[in-house]
Amino acid sequence: MQQFDNASAGDIVLSIADRIIENRAYLSEIDGKIGDGDHGVNMAKGFGMAAERIRGNDMSLATAFDTLGTVLMTEIGGSMGPLYGVMFTQFAETIEKSSSIDARTFSAMLTSGLDGIQAIGSAKVGDKTLLDTLVPAIEAFDGANADGKPFPEALDALVVAAEKGRDGTKDLVARIGRASRLGERSLGVLDAGATSCALILKALALGAKEKLQQSATASD
Amino acid sequence: MTVKTSSARKNGTVRTGPEAGAEPIPLRYGDDPYVWACWLYYEDHMTQGDIAEIMGISRATVNSYLADARARGIVNISLEPSRLSSLSIAQELKRHFGLHDCLVVPSDDNARPLIDRLGTAAAQALTKLLKSGDTVAVAWGRTVLAIGEQASVPGLQDVTVVQATGGTRASFAYTPELCAAAIANAVNGKLINITAPAIVSNAEVRDILLREPLIESQFAALSKANKALFGIASLRPNSTIHTSGFFESVSVQQYLAKDAVGVLAGRFIDGRGSPVAGPLDDRTIGISLDMLRSIGLRIAVAGGFDKVPAILAALRGGYVNVLITDAATGRGILNADGVTELDQKLSQRPKIDSSVALPSNFRTHIKKFLNDPDDVVEEMLDGVVKAHGAYIQPIKGSHRALVARTGPRPGKVGLVIGGGTGHEPCFLGYVGKGLADAVAVGNIFSSPPPGPIFQCARAASGGQGVLFVYGNYAGDVMNFEMAAEMAAENDIEVRTVVTTDDIASSPLEDREGRRGVAGNFFMFKIAGAACDRGLSLDACEAATRKANSRTFTMGVALEPCSLPQTRRHNFEIGPDDIEIGMGIHGERGVIREKMMSADEITDRVMDRIFSEMKPASGDRVAVLINSFGATPLMELYILFRRVEQRLSAKDIKIEANWVGHYCTSLDMVGASISILHLDNELTELLHHPCDTAVLRVG
16 A cells, blocks of 8 residues: 655645745736736745744644644635635645555545635636636546556646646636636636646645655665 | 719829819819819718719719729728627627627627616517517526517517416516516517426426426427527526526535536536536426527527626537627637637737837836835835824734724724725725724735734724624635634624625626725725714614615726736736726726726716716715826826716715825726715714824814
8 A cells, every 4th residue: 555654744845835935926927917916925925934834843744734724824814825724724634643644545635625615715617716726636636546546646647637727727717706807808817826726736746756755665 | 064074084084174063173182083082972971973063073983983992091981999899709709609690789888787788789689580470489587588678579470479487486577477478578479478387396296287288288389489589697606596596506506516507598508508417407397408409590698707608608509599798798708719819800900019129218127115025014014003103003013903092992883994905095094083993904915814803803892793894805705704703702793894886896786796995985984983973783784884885986097006026017008098997906907998088087987887876966975086006186186077077967966075095006007986875874974073094084
């Protein structure tokens, strides 16, 4: 069974934060086309604050997610604060009792994050939001597992689907949030939330793959 | 006595001699008889016969001169751009989807609600589309009812109108029965109702009903329909589908979960136009999608951005072959289906050559007074707290939650406002005696998180409850709701009024979906006065709701704003363009127009405001002319001047007015006009004293 250790995987969250901080200007630029251009800045601020609390504290993945979720939920505001906040908090709750994380736990974690977002937001797939990245990514991951693919390959499928979903938001009309007031003028532009979600999922998948490799080597 | 000679030829040879009756070519036309002919025809409005006489040439020659003048570009005949645009969109929709016909109404006429405009257009179209002897299946919907109310097709005989679905209880105005009756009345036709419920409790009941001879005969009539008239409903949260009572919402959720995007005559379809199966299918009595598609002429009337996916799905599914919509929606449908040439075609209007080299002083960054861009909000708040320390102080040392020095007191309802920064003096300038008790401050254009909002609620609470008043944005709603839950856990009763004064942001039908903009100023003032007078939480909430429902704002942007972090414009406005319907976050507006005079802009805004406000002679209002940040007072007063003229022409009294920077959008160039339609209660509350950093009354 391919799995990795929860207790030593908190640094995955640091690498997620690093990707968001690196892409701060890019995310703001995308957001500026149909939103107000603050997505990168606010995301970077929240992920940066969380990273400071996580760094050097040798956290489990569950605790690191909880730290990130709490910071986003309570200190960032905007719409992304609550939405990502609830996603990471749900991630944390789902895995906190698992000492190691296999593909099934990973899937349950993603799904409960999605449930959390859908509980507080009213968006659906196709509304040009982060769901257009998250939903197909989870479907691809679950599909690969159902096909009997190894955990790392399922993670690859997740990343491919996430990026495809993100790119697909170009062809969508925004139907929720501020950009929805632009109607069809939101066409042809990526959604900033879908883009940041793809960055998060990719960093998460790469981090998990690395952990899987380490635990495989360790058990050799 | 004129000699009609054939000797004058197309090549421009003309008699210059003093022929009998013919005048010599006047000097101003040079040697060009084409220009002369054109002048006489287009400017002097003479007939071709008279022109022939004056020029001493044949009428046929005049005719050919005029034709050639167009070919040579001496005369240009142009269609008014918005009409040209709707014609082009209609043509492209017809071509792209292989429609029998298509009618597109211009989008920029906002004097009337879209549904009325579509209704009028469709009503006129019916006079061409319907013929004597037709059987027309009519579905239900607001748009269909609007058509029925406006249509009058005289001279038709033997038209039968059949209700396309069963009936519903009359909890809304556009029931299937009423829609069919309105159309029948308009075409002087025979009405056949389906005398069964549209949705019954189970499949057995449906089967039993369908076997009833009476209902069977009604369905037989429906199956003879050669034309169908229907609207297209979206499944967006604000769609009437959810509120009409036609479907139980639980069932709608099940269809939504299967990716349904639209509803035609009570049937659900997905994005490709395929039927979506669900729990209502065999409980529905009415036309099926297959039956609908087999009808010869299928006229759909629908418009609005939110309906783009639903209309596109109906087109893809082949349920529509005559579409009546508006230009913005039509363009949205084409874009969503990958047609992009249209935009290029429409943008080929005369414009400034963009290939010219940029001047050497061209800049991509906007200059701003900044230290570290990441510190702008903190540094601003530091300045605010020091500048306005007489009015506000930090709660527990945090600049993100500020409380009025003389605000909260026992027995008084507390007023908490808040939102993102970048709108200064919103929101912190409205904290003080007689106005808000506390303000929660977010990042630029971004809602504060729940923590500071809750701190504000606690600080503002005087034991009689707390009122939250903030603009309608997804982020603010989520964060303020979380804060309200936290307050409830701490035994503080919270009521909320979400402001929705921006009339450009959503049609009247979706009043609750509108965003809150500069009209916040009035809502804060009224709420603050109600609280300061010691009214109950109920009364404070009611007064604020009333103010919100009677405040109308519309903004116009001339140039975009730029964010401190990027120091770039966060969207572009062409050199000759303005954006009407601009919000306060630098979101692009809803309509882009060519630049026009201050009075014309004001009139566009005021016409729209009057159409919703419906003022009567002698009414009183409060006026707010608000700069988006970079528009100077000089121009605001020019706007105010015209607003005052329009109001006084209607004999409306300005009870109070404010002109200046009251709710900005960083450095955007532009302004908004807000009108509060007063009554006695609101007038009293408006004049109630208050004392804050930017607003003092009494």
